[in-house]
Amino acid sequence: MYLSADDIAALEGVTKQHFLNDRAIRVNKSLGDAVGLQRLGVHLIRVAPGCYSTEYHAHHYEEECLYVLSGRGLATLGERRVAVGPGDFIGCPTNGVAHDLYNDGDGPLTCLVIGQRLDQDVSDYPRRGKRLYRNSGEWNLVDQADIERIER
Structure with missing residues (x-):
């Protein structure tokens, strides 16, 4: 499937707010959806000044990456904070x-954001x-303090 630059410009952006962070708002x-991708999410996102793209998180199974197209931002990667701008890439x-x-x-x-879409x-x-557990469309959010670790 093919999308021209005009097709992309005409796509309606959807405003999304992260369920754990009311300051994480992006358009x-x-x-990926527009061309029928099912296992790979490909998103063109726009984040307004003073907003986050998402809540601070780490995936155990899915990989994701981000390529900055325009604007400026501050990426937090673990304990490290990095200024990012056009042409910068985060994996x-x-x-x-x-x-x-x-x-x-x-x-x-x-930014262009790409990530796996595992079940x-x-x-x-x-x-x-x-901690969020996603299993075939069901989402379960738990307090990390309540997780019991079992030694085997």
Whole structure:
């Protein structure tokens, strides 16, 4: 399937707010959905100044990456904070460090975000003390303090 630049410009962006962070608001154009991708999410996102792209998180099974097209931001990668701008790339392998992206600039931050769409994934939200289990469309959010670890 093919999308021209005009097709992409005409796509309606959907405003999404993260369920754990009311300051994580982005306008999302799902390029992957538009061409029928099922196992790979490809999104053109725009983040307004003063907003995050998502809540600080890490995936246990899905990989994701981000390429900055325009604007300025501040990426948090574990304990490290990095200023990002056009042409910068961030890769988030499985079981990597938690991460987020904040628009600290004066204008919109526009990025291409690509990630796997597995039927099952586990994501940690360390600043919220939460863990999300996704299983074939069912989402279960638990407090990390309530997780019992079993030694085998």
